[in-house]
Amino acid sequence: MGAPDLGIPGAATYVYLPPGYRGGSGPRYPVVYLFHGTPGRAADWFAAGNAARALDVLITRRLVPPMIAVAPDLNGGGLHDTECLDDPAGGRQVETYLRTRLVPWVDGHYDTDPEPAARLLAGMSAGGFCALDQGLRHRDTYRPIISILPFGDPGGDWRERLGPQRFAAVSPSSYLPAITLPGPDPVFLCTGEETSRAERDGIDALQAQLTARGEPVARHDVGDGHSWRTARICLPYGLVFAARYLPQ
Template sequence: MRALTPLELPRPVLDAAAGQSPLTQWWVPAVAVVVALILTAVVVRRWLLHHGAPWRRVPEVALAMLAWAVAAALGVNSWYSIVPDLSALQREVESGLGLPVSYRTADGAHVKEHLLPASSTLGMPESSVWVYTPPGYDPAGGVRYPVVYLIHGDPGTSTNWFTVGRADQVVDAMIRAHVIPKVIVVSPDVNGGGVHDRECLNSRNGGPQIESWLYDELVPWVDTSFRTQADAQHRILGGMSSGGYCALDQGLRHLDVWGGIVALEAYGDPGLGAATTMGYHLADFERVSPTHYIARMEFPRKVPIFLDVGQLSDPNRVEALVTALRARGQDPTFQVEAGQGHTWQMARVGMPYGLDDVAAGLGWR
């Protein structure tokens, strides 16, 4: 098992992935805690020194409680890096309110949130899909581009890879540094309505058919709406946490669609809770669990696979998947991010290494 990050990337790419801002620094919640302590002390002192109707203290108590709530929220955000900066917060809010999100990056790439129509046959509601087209992209031009699909975790939505995940800034930096060619990046919502842990799978009890939607609706829509290189050799499927499981499972079971896999903080099965909710029995569960089926797989080719996990997470879980893949003649890259846990910070750090590694394995550069 690799204990440290062995691959190398240019400094601008690492800086874009790090995504440090005041909202993710440890001292911000620390200051908020100090403010909350001061307010609490003032409220207690006034309560002890000034007798009278208790209702007069209600606004002061409410203010102190609000200060503690803000400190707690900032602490969670500092650890998990849920909202890395104010622009990410703005886009999360706009998307949540149903406002159209469309913007240009500093390098001239275009990011836009699209809405795919509902599919009654697949039980899928209208679905949000964020798409990044690279600098210089011309919808009427002759150039076609490889495509990177990124799947969010649970809980999560299609916005995550372009807000907390900073995919736009990271991919901009990778293109600028000639680490990868110009690519299209697609981030779909795979919840099937609301925020549900459905693991990119088809429900067996009347729920949404998310796996079928990926191949019957999403990929064809991307290939007809954008200038893509529409074959497996030019598609990478990536994701983090439950999205990492989705990338690994879908990538392995649909090798005719996906050329390579970037699985960050991946699991080897969909989890008994999610499987039970969707009506899966034991045989169904094993059929969609890489932990179970890799040992029986016959691979038609070498598949570029990148598996990454935080050192503070569960490296042994991911190493078991690596061992199983190697036993079947595959040669996945396995990386452990030093000092990282199961967070979006880890996903931001690991994603450019994965794109670099798998793109090279597919001959994109």
């Protein structure tokens, strides 16, 4: 799906339905939105990330409740790096698209639980930043966050596009001390032990800031680098953690 008026070209959105799903049968399901990295595309979480297999196993073993998974295309193809933000120059308005088009579309087409607490965000790398930033700034839309290999800000290109003040306003590493968090705002952080020291230091700082705010935070590191292998290993741990905070 796409939204030409928001600069979002038509692209595939992948949807996973849990075992036993029967549309219109009564049960309402939580939804996990899966955000890919950059460069990347919607299929990545199901191809490289093995998300469907992970969900099948976790649901069958009753480690998480049955849930729907939705993987949108965040970049519109090519090497665009949206970081799930609205382009101030009038290009892709990805942040607006996710909240005002994608989420309502999913709720309108599937048997979802529409509570914000039943919408999980999960992402890796640039998608890890997306999950963390969108989740923290839009608690009226999403709640549990699974942030894998994340960054604390959207990067130098966006600093130039936004300017210092607006850049800080979309950078968790800058706004976390002051942002209003209605709570509980559970966040799962995961990285690879073979990532750069600077990357691990950045995640350490995010963890410390979240902990200082009294938020439920879990951390899991794996023996790999900045890769889809790390993401595949991290996702099940994150889903089990986030499931504790889903509506009962």
